[in-house]
Amino acid sequence: MLVNLSPAINEQLFIKSHYGVVIHRDFKALYADDNYARYFGYQSGQDIVSLTSLLQLIAPHEHESAIQAYRAVMSGKQQPGVSSYKNIDKNGNEFIVLTVDHVIEWQGEKAMQITIIDLSPHVETHRKLQASEERYRELVDGSIQGILVHKNFKPLFCNHAYAQMFGFEDDQALMNINSILPLISSIYHHQAQQDNQALLAGKKDAIKTESKGVRADGSTVWLSVLSRPVQWNGERVIQVTAMDITEQQLLRQQLEHRANYDGLTNLLNRRALSELLEKQFAYHQIHSAPLCCVLIDLDNFKAINDQYGHHIGDKILKLFAATSKKNIRESDYICRWGGEEFVLILPNTDIERAAFIAERLCDAIAKLRLPTGNGYVNFSASMGVSSLSDNTSNVDLLLSKADNALYQAKHLGKNRVVIAS
Numbered sequence: 001m002l003v004n005l006s007p008a009i010n011e012q013l014f015i016k017s018h019y020g021v022v023i024h025r026d027f028k029a030l031y032a033d034d035n036y037a038r039y040f041g042y043q044s045g046q047d048i049v050s051l052t053s054l055l056q057l058i059a060p061h062e063h064e065s066a067i068q069a070y071r072a073v074m075s076g077k078q079q080p081g082v083s084s085y086k087n088i089d090k091n092g093n094e095f096i097v098l099t100v101d102h103v104i105e106w107q108g109e110k111a112m113q114i115t116i117i118d119l120s121p122h123v124e125t126h127r128k129l130q131a132s133e134e135r136y137r138e139l140v141d142g143s144i145q146g147i148l149v150h151k152n153f154k155p156l157f158c159n160h161a162y163a164q165m166f167g168f169e170d171d172q173a174l175m176n177i178n179s180i181l182p183l184i185s186s187i188y189h190h191q192a193q194q195d196n197q198a199l200l201a202g203k204k205d206a207i208k209t210e211s212k213g214v215r216a217d218g219s220t221v222w223l224s225v226l227s228r229p230v231q232w233n234g235e236r237v238i239q240v241t242a243m244d245i246t247e248q249q250l251l252r253q254q255l256e257h258r259a260n261y262d263g264l265t266n267l268l269n270r271r272a273l274s275e276l277l278e279k280q281f282a283y284h285q286i287h288s289a290p291l292c293c294v295l296i297d298l299d300n301f302k303a304i305n306d307q308y309g310h311h312i313g314d315k316i317l318k319l320f321a322a323t324s325k326k327n328i329r330e331s332d333y334i335c336r337w338g339g340e341e342f343v344l345i346l347p348n349t350d351i352e353r354a355a356f357i358a359e360r361l362c363d364a365i366a367k368l369r370l371p372t373g374n375g376y377v378n379f380s381a382s383m384g385v386s387s388l389s390d391n392t393s394n395v396d397l398l399l400s401k402a403d404n405a406l407y408q409a410k411h412l413g414k415n416r417v418v419i420a421s
């Protein structure tokens with residue numbers, strides 16, 4: 001396009017412009033406005049006109065392409081257009097400008113008019129955005145909460161805390177994996193997939209869960225997780241915020257264990273068994289299924305304690321517990337009822353079978369020999385067996401029937417099993 005412009009019009013048009021304009025022939029400036037001059041650190045357009053060559057303002061490695069483009073456009077081989085150049089100001093600082101070329105007539109001859117557009121406001125905005133992204137990154141990286149963004153479990157972003165929580169060397173190592181599903185314990189996969197779909201479909205705003213994670217070395221980590229949908233490069237994806245609650249979880253498990261298990265024998269304690277017995281009793285009554293209970297009392301325990309000491313008494317209690325566990329099924333329950341008294345619960349077991357199990361345990365106990373500092377010690381147990389029948393209306397009755405049978409076993413000479421009548 002050939003545009004005719006007089007120097008006066010040029011002056012009026014460009015002097016207050018946000019663009020800088022230069023007109024040149026073979027890179028010798030014929031005219032430059034003050035804006036153009038200022039981009040390059042000069043005072044006025046006249047300073048540019050005084051330069052030997054405009055190539056001084058272009059990065060040396062771009063000289064050749066600038067010259068070729070000039071020749072092609074001036075000869076009509078190439079249409080004038082928009083390009084970007086790396087320019088150099090008076091102080092040697094490099095900056096990138098957008099240039100728009102026009103072929104014009106200047107004082108009767110063709111010349112090249114270049115309008116340069118100052119990209120610095122955009123560059124500044126970009127720089128500020130980058131700075132704010134860096135601040136965000138610092139904030140996120142400084143967070144003790146693990147933060148991860150994923151799309152259908154493919155990681156898009158994660159902070160140091162998240163990578164560390166899962167035992168990765170750094171966040172990049174975690175970002176290299178294709179899916180975070182292997183970092184979730186398999187029993188939680190189905191739930192994780194359902195939650196992911198519900199969040200992406202907008203059925204839920206956020207989901208808070210506790211889940212078990214698998215670290216890079218295969219060990220487990222307990223997490224409190226908040227998942228919510230976020231926009232990420234124009235896409236709806238999931239942001240996960242996770243807290244490592246392994247310590248709290250272990251503490252909770254320990255407290256739960258302490259509340260339900262006896263500290264010495266690690267058998268269920270009386271409180272836990274009372275609850276369990278109520279449930280079993282109701283279930284077996286409803287389903288008319290056989291349920292038996294065996295009350296067990298170690299014989300002459302006071303004498304053992306007196307003769308060998310309390311610590312040997314404790315060892316016997318532990319040995320009894322271990323032996324009992326070996327002699328019952330997984331579905332049976334053994335509990336320390338108190339002192340040297342124990343209760344065995346045998347679900348879905350009729351009285352004949354229960355008597356057989358009790359006899360077998362009684363024999364096994366009687367055969368045990370515990371070494372002490374003063375030779376070996378033998379011990380025995382007496383047992384009373386009761387079963388759920390039509391006239392057993394509650395748990396207490398089931399236990400008291402077993403207790404009566406146990407009393408008879410003691411009365412008959414101990415180290416024996418008596419079945420409640």
Ligand SMILES: Nc1nc2c(ncn2[C@@H]2O[C@H](COP(=O)(O)OP(=O)(O)OP(=O)(O)O)[C@@H](O)[C@H]2O)c(=O)[nH]1
Pocket residue numbers: 264297298299300301302303305309310311312313314317338339340410414
């Ligand atoms: N070592 C030890 N002894 C305990 C523990 N709990 C209860 N005992 C003791 O168990 C003994 C039970 O004594 P008794 O109730 O008289 O019964 P026994 O000596 O076994 O007599 P029989 O039941 O008639 O055979 C008491 O001396 C309690 O101190 C315990 O945790 N460890």
